[in-house]
Amino acid sequence: MKLNGAQILCESLLKEGVEVMFGIPGGAVIPFYDVLPEYPKLRHILTRHEQGAVHAAEGYARALGKVGVCVATSGPGATNLVTGIASAYLDSSPMVALTGQVARPSIGKDAFQEIDITGITLPITKHNYLVTAAADMAGVVREAFHIARTGRPGPVLIDIPRDVFIEEAEFRYPDKVNLRGYKPTIQGHPAQIKKAANLINEACRPLIIAGRGVLISRASAHLKELAEKAQIPVITTLLGIGSFPESHILSLGMLGMHGMAYANMAVNAADLIIAIGMRFDDRATAKVSSFAAHAKVIHIDVDPAEIGKNVKVDVPIVGDVGAVLQVLNRDITPKNHVEWVSQLDEWRRDHPSTVIRETDDLIPQYVVRQIYEVTKGDAIIVSGVGQNQMWAAQYFEYNRPNTWISSGGLGPMGFELPAAMGAKVACPEETVWCIAGDGGFQMTIQELATIEQEKLAVKIAIINNRFLGMVRQWQELFYERRYVATPLSGPDFVKVADAYGIAGLRVTDKVMVTSAIETAMEHQGPFLIDFQVEPEENVYPMVPPGAAIHEILEEPRKEARVV
Amino acid sequence: MAKHSLIALVEDRPGVLNRVASLFRRRGFNIESIAVGHSETPGLSRMTIVVDGTATSVEQVRKQLDKLIDVVKVTDITEDGLVARELALFKVKSTSATRSEILQIVDIFRANIVDVASDSMMVEVTGDEDKVDSLFRLLKGFGIREVARTGRIAMARGAGGPIVVEEKPKRARPKRVKGAEEISNL
Numbered sequence: 047m048k049l050n051g052a053q054i055l056c057e058s059l060l061k062e063g064v065e066v067m068f069g070i071p072g073g074a075v076i077p078f079y080d081v082l083p084e085y086p087k088l089r090h091i092l093t094r095h096e097q098g099a100v101h102a103a104e105g106y107a108r109a110l111g112k113v114g115v116c117v118a119t120s121g122p123g124a125t126n127l128v129t130g131i132a133s134a135y136l137d138s139s140p141m142v143a144l145t146g147q148v149a150r151p152s153i154g155k156d157a158f159q160e161i162d163i164t165g166i167t168l169p170i171t172k173h174n175y176l177v178t179a180a181a182d183m184a185g186v187v188r189e190a191f192h193i194a195r196t197g198r199p200g201p202v203l204i205d206i207p208r209d210v211f212i213e214e215a216e217f218r219y220p221d222k223v224n225l226r227g228y229k230p231t232i233q234g235h236p237a238q239i240k241k242a243a244n245l246i247n248e249a250c251r252p253l254i255i256a257g258r259g260v261l262i263s264r265a266s267a268h269l270k271e272l273a274e275k276a277q278i279p280v281i282t283t284l285l286g287i288g289s290f291p292e293s294h295i296l297s298l299g300m301l302g303m304h305g306m307a308y309a310n311m312a313v314n315a316a317d318l319i320i321a322i323g324m325r326f327d328d329r330a331t332a333k334v335s336s337f338a339a340h341a342k343v344i345h346i347d348v349d350p351a352e353i354g355k356n357v358k359v360d361v362p363i364v365g366d367v368g369a370v371l372q373v374l375n376r377d378i379t380p381k382n383h384v385e386w387v388s389q390l391d392e393w394r395r396d397h398p399s400t401v402i403r404e405t406d407d408l409i410p411q412y413v414v415r416q417i418y419e420v421t422k423g424d425a426i427i428v429s430g431v432g433q434n435q436m437w438a439a440q441y442f443e444y445n446r447p448n449t450w451i452s453s454g455g456l457g458p459m460g461f462e463l464p465a466a467m468g469a470k471v472a473c474p475e476e477t478v479w480c481i482a483g484d485g486g487f488q489m490t491i492q493e494l495a496t497i498e499q500e501k502l503a504v505k506i507a508i509i510n511n512r513f514l515g516m517v518r519q520w521q522e523l524f525y526e527r528r529y530v531a532t533p534l535s536g537p538d539f540v541k542v543a544d545a546y547g548i549a550g551l552r553v554t555d556k557v558m559v560t561s562a563i564e565t566a567m568e569h570q571g572p573f574l575i576d577f578q579v580e581p582e583e584n585v586y587p588m589v590p591p592g593a594a595i596h597e598i599l600e601e602p603r604k605e606a607r608v609v
Numbered sequence: 610m611a612k613h614s615l616i617a618l619v620e621d622r623p624g625v626l627n628r629v630a631s632l633f634r635r636r637g638f639n640i641e642s643i644a645v646g647h648s649e650t651p652g653l654s655r656m657t658i659v660v661d662g663t664a665t666s667v668e669q670v671r672k673q674l675d676k677l678i679d680v681v682k683v684t685d686i687t688e689d690g691l692v693a694r695e696l697a698l699f700k701v702k703s704t705s706a707t708r709s710e711i712l713q714i715v716d717i718f719r720a721n722i723v724d725v726a727s728d729s730m731m732v733e734v735t736g737d738e739d740k741v742d743s744l745f746r747l748l749k750g751f752g753i754r755e756v757a758r759t760g761r762i763a764m765a766r767g768a769g770g771p772i773v774v775e776e777k778p779k780r781a782r783p784k785r786v787k788g789a790e791e792i793s794n795l
Contacts, residue, residue, distance in 0.1 A: 168628060169635050173678040176624075193678060227620060227681040351672035354665070 051180035052081040052211040055144070056088060058187035061219050064115050065089060066106060066471055067144075068099035068464075072119020073159060074146025077211035091471065091500055094492035096123050098464040100130025101453075101490070104139045105468030108451045109426055109476075111264065113140040113194050114468065120146045121159030124205070125166065129458050131201045132170040136455025137285060138262060140199035142190050143167075149209040150178065164205050172200030177207070180215035192223045197230030198349040199262060230348060234365030234373060242320075242344045242361045243377030246276055249318035249342075251386045254280040255301065255330075258454075259323015259347060260289035265368035266447050269322065270294075272371055276381045279390055281309040283324045284439060285454040291445040298390060299399070302330040304436040307397035307587045307598045312390055314596035316341045323347060323367040326356035327455070332595035346370050397600065399587050400440050408556045410434070410509045410579045414441035417479055417507060420563040425477040426451060426469050430462035430486035432516035434509040436585040438481040460489030463506070467493055470502045477505065477567070484510040484536045494546040497572050505566045506574040508539055511581045519584045523599075524591075543574040550574035612641070613667045613687045614763045617656040618648055620679040628677050629656065636670050638662060642695075642760025653681060657762045686765045693763040697741045698723070699732045702752035711751060718744045729754060737761075 049057065055078060059067075066089045071079045082090055093099040096118040103114030114134075118127050124145040134141040147153065148160040164174045173193050175186045183206075190202040246252055260269050266289050273280050273296050280290045281298040290297055299306040301313055310332075313319070319341045324330070331337040334356055345352070345359040346367055353362040363370050402411045414437050417425070423445060429438040429452040444450050451469055453461040466480035487508050497504055509515075518532040543550035549569055553562045553576065566573035586601040619625045626645060633640050641659040648655035660667060667685060674683045703711055708730070715722060715732055718740065724731035734744050738761065745756070 164624070165627070168631055225678060228678045349676070351669065351676055353672075355669055 047217050048214050049217045050077070050081070050212055050214050051177075051183050051206065052078040053084070054180060054183040054215065054217050055187065055206070055211070056081060056085045057217055058184050058219060059088060059115070060085065062113070062187065062191040064113070066091060067115045067117050068093050068102040068106070068468065069117025069144075070096055070099060070119070070123060072123045072146060074120035074148060074208045075117065075123075075211070077208065078117070078144075078146070078206075090117075091496065093464065093496050095490065096126030097129055097460065098467075098490055098493040098496060100127045100141075100143065101133070101458075101461050101464035102468035102471070102493075103141055103143075104130060104134045104137075104453075105428060105451055105465030106472040107134070107139045107141055107468075108465075109448055109469035109472040111262070111448065112472070113142055113191055115142050115144065117144045118146070119159065120148055120163070120208075121161045123159075124161055124163040128166060128170070129456070131167055131203065133453045133456040133458050133461065134201040135170045135172070137453060138199050138258060139201070140195040141201035142194050143201060143203045145203060145205050146211075147176065147205045147207040150207045151209075153207065164203065167203050170201070171203050174203040174205065176205045177210050180210050180213035183210070183215070184217060184219050188220050189223055189225060193225075193228060197228075231350070231364045232348075232366045232369050234346070234363040234370035236373070238361060238363045239370060239373050240377060242346075242363060243374055245318055245342060245344060245361060246278070246320065247379050247381070250383065251316045252276065252278045252318040252320060252383065253312050253316035253341070254278050254320045254322060255283065255313075255324055256280055256286040256289045256322050257283045257324025258285035258289075259367045260286060261323075261447050263323065263348075263367040263369075264447070265323075265371055266290065268368055268371035268375060271375050272378060275375060276378050277383050277387065278320065279312060279387060281305070281312065283327070283330050283454075284452065286324060287439060287450040288444040288447045292443045293445050296387075298394070300439055301595070303332060303589045303591075304440065304585050304587065305330075305589075306399040307600055308390060308393040308399065310587075310589065310595045310598055311393050311397070313338050314340070314594075315389070319343045321345045322371070325352045328356075329454075331356065332589045332593060332597075336594035397587075399600070402441070403601070406556055407580050408554065408559070408577065409583050410437045410511070410577070411441050411583075412556060413507060413509060413559055413577050413579065414438055414481065416559045416563055417481070418442045420560060420567060421477055421479070425449065425479050426473060428452070428462055428466035428469055428478065428480050430482045431457040431459045432483050432486065432514070433511070433519065433583075433585050434481050434483040434486070434515070436516075437509065459483070459486035462486055463490045463493045463497075463504075466504045466506070467497055467500075467502055470504050471500070478503075480504055480506045482506060482508050483515060484508055484512065484539070485514045485534055487539070488536060491542065494543060494548055498547045502572060503570065504572045506572070507563075508574065508576050510536065510539065510576050510578050511583065512536065513581055516585070518582070522582070522584070523588075539574060539576040548572050548574055550576065552576045552578065554578045610661055610663055611687070613660055613662060613685055614691060614693060614761065615658040615660065615667070615671060615674070615683055615685050616763065617658065617674060617683045618650070618653050618681045619656060620681065621647075621652050621654045622679060625654070625679045628679060629658070629674065632673055632677065633658075633660065633670065636673060638666075638670055644695075644760045644762045646762075657760070659761050686763060689765040690767070691763045691765050693737050693761050694735055695738060695741055695759050695761050696733070696735050697745070697756065697758040699734070699745065699748055699753055700755040701730050701732060701748050702728060702754060703730045704728065707751050711748065714744070714747050720744060
C-alpha cells in the first residue's frame with residue numbers, strides 16, 4: 047500500500063495505540079495536519095503554546111502510564127518544546143515529540159524556521175531521529191515508541207522534513223524492533239536478589255525508599271507485599287508519592303529537603319536502606335556524604351547508570367522494579383521490627399510535620415488540606431513548582447498510584463496548568479485539581495483557552511501569595527529578607543478566567559475555603575479559585591541547602607505544635 | 610586519576626560521534642584522544658577513547674555511554690592488559706648537515722621517512738604514546754614544523770575479545786596472557 051509520509055506517520059501512530067496528540071501546526075507540518083481528517087481516531091488538541099503541548103503530553107503520560115505525544119512545527123515550534131522534553135527526560139516520562147523540519151534540500155542552509163532540533167535535544171532525549179526518507183518513517187516510529195516506553199522510559203524526538211511528509215512510500219509496519227545497542231535488563235540477577243534478601247532478613251532498622259520507578263513499573267502491590275511481610279517502614283521520594291498508600295501504618299511520607307522530619311530522621315537512623323526505583327537526587331538526599339550514614343544500601347533500578355552514581359551501594363540490582371520485587375518477596379522471611387517501628391512512631395508524634403497551625407489567617411496548607419477533605423482524596427493533583435508544589439505534596443494524602451503529577455527533576459514553573467489539562471484528557475472520569483502558584487500560573491496562563499475550547503473540567507486552585515514564593519522563602523531564610531525581584535503583581539485571576547469563558551471565585555478568608563472548593567466540584571466545567579493566602583508563609587520542614595538530611599528546620603512558631 | 614582506554618562499538622550512523630562526544634562534555638570529562646574506524650562487524654564502528662579520571666568516574670561515564678541507543682557496547686580495557694598504538698607524522702627541518710643524524714634516529718625508532726624536501730623531511734612513526742613522545746623530543750632539537758597524531762587505538766590482549774555484540778549469558782572477559790611482554794615496544 048503506497049502512502050505519503052504523513053499518512054504513514056498517522057498509520058504508525060495508530061498502530062502504537064496513540065489516541066491523543068497535543069500540538070500546534072506551522073509551515074513545516076501542514077502536510078501532516080492536512081491528512082489528520084482521514085484519521086478521526088487520532089484526536090488532536092490545539093494548545094496555545096508548544097510548551098503547553100509538551101507539558102500536556104507529559105501530564106497525559108503520567109496519569110495513564112502511556113506514551114504522551116506532542117507535535118510542533120520546525121524552528122520556534124520545536125524550540126518551544128525544549129523545556130517540556132527536558133522535564134520528561136529528568137522524570138523518566140514516556141513521550142514522543144514530533145517536530146517538522148524544513149525540506150531536505152534546505153537543511154543546513156539556515157532556511158526560514160530551520161533549527162537543528164535533534165542537535166538541541168541531544169542531551170535531553172533518550173534518543174532522537176531525523177527521518178530522511180518516507181520509507182524509513184514506519185520503522186522510526188516503531189523504534190521511537192519502543193524506546194520511549196521500555197526500560198527507563200523517556201522522551202524520544204522525531205524530526206521530519208516537510209518533503210518527507212509528502213514523499214510516497216510503501217507502508218509496512220515492522221512487527222519487531224531490533225536495536226542491538228538497546229536491550230534493557232528486566233530480570234534482576236538472582237544472586238544479587240539473594241544477597242539483598244539476606245541483608246533484609248538480618249536488618250534491625252530497615253527502611254524502604256520508594257521512587258517513581260515503582261509507579262512506572264506498576265509495582266505498588268509488590269512494594270506493599272514487601273513492606274508488610276517484613277514490616278519495613280516506607281518513605282517515598284517526591285516523585286514516588288502514591289506508590290505506597292500514605293494512610294498505611296508503615297508509611298512515613300516523603301523524604302528530602304521538604305520531607306517529613308521523621309522520614310529524614312529515619313534515613314539517618316536506619317541500618318539498611320532499600321532504595322527502589324529512585325535515583326538519590328540531591329533534593330532527596332540533602333548533603334550526600336552524610337546520607338544514610340549508618341546504613342547499608344540496596345539499590346534496585348532498571349538503569350545501570352543510576353547504580354553508584356550519587357551514593358555508594360552495597361547490593362545493586364539492575365532490573366525492572368516489579369520483576370525484581372516479585373522474586374525478592376519470595377526470599378523474605380516475615381519479621382517484626384517492633385522497636386524500630388515504635389521509635390519511628392515516637393518521632394512522628396514529637397515532630398508532626400504536617401499539622402496545620404491554628405489561625406484565622408488564610409494559609410496555603412489549609413487550602414490544600416481542604417481540597418483533600420472535599421474530594422475525600424479521590425482526585426488527581428497536578429502541581430506547579432515551588433512552594434505550592436511542596437504544600438500540595440505534604441498536605442494532601444495520596445493513596446493511589448499516579449494521582450500525584452509534579453515535575454520534580456527539572457522543576458519548570460508553568461507545568462501545572464497544561465499538565466493538568468493532559469491528565470484530564472487522559473482520565474476524563476477523574477477529578478483533576480491543578481494546584482498552581484501565582485507565579486507559575488502566569489507562565490502558561492494561555493492554556494485556559496485550550497481548556498475552554500476542549501471543555502476540560504480542570505479545577506484550578508491558585509495559591510496566590512503575590513510572591514515568587516520559594517525564592518522569597520530562601521531570601522528570607524538565607525539572604526536576610528532581601529526580597530529582590532520576588533514581589534509579584536498579578537492580574538485579577540477571576541476576571542482573566544471569565545475572559546477565557548471559565549467560571550471562578552476569589553477567596554480571601556479562611557471561612558470561604560471549603561464552600562468555594564465545593565462550588566468548584568459541583569460546577570460542571572472547568573473552575574478557577576484564586577486563593578489569596580498569607581504572603582509570607584514558609585514551607586516546613588526544611589533541610590537547608592548543604593545541610594545533612596537530619597539537620598531539619600521545623601516550623602519555628604510556637605503555635606505549630608498543636609496536639 | 611589515571612588514563613583509561615574505552616573501546617566503544619557504535620552504529621555507523623550520522624551523528625553518533627556527536628552523541629558520544631557530547632556525553633563526555635556533559636559529564637565533565639576531557640577527551641584526550643578519540644580514534645574512530647570500521648570494526649570487524651559491518652555497520653559498526655569502533656572508537657578508542659582515552660580519558661583521564663578516577664575508576665569510579667570513568668565507570669559512570671562508561672555506563673552513561675552504554676545507555677546511548679547507538680552505542681552497542683562499551684568496555685574499559687585499561688585493566689585488561691592492552692596493546693595501544695598511535696601513528697604520528699612529523700615534518701622536521703633538515704639541512705645537509707643534520708640529515709644523516711635524523712636518519713639515524715628514525716632508524717633506531719623503526720620509523721620511516723615518507724617525504725623528503727630540500728629543507729625538511731616527513732617522518733612516520735607507529736607505537737605507543739611513549740615511543741611517539743620520545744621520538745618527538747629527539748627530533749625537536751632539529752626544529753619541527755608540523756605534527757599530526759592519530760590518537761590511541763587499543764585492543765585487549767589474549768584470545769577473548771572485550772566486546773560481545775550479541776547478548777550472551779556471561780560477558781566474555783579477555784584472558785590476560787601471562788608473561789606476554791610487549792615485544793614491539795620500540
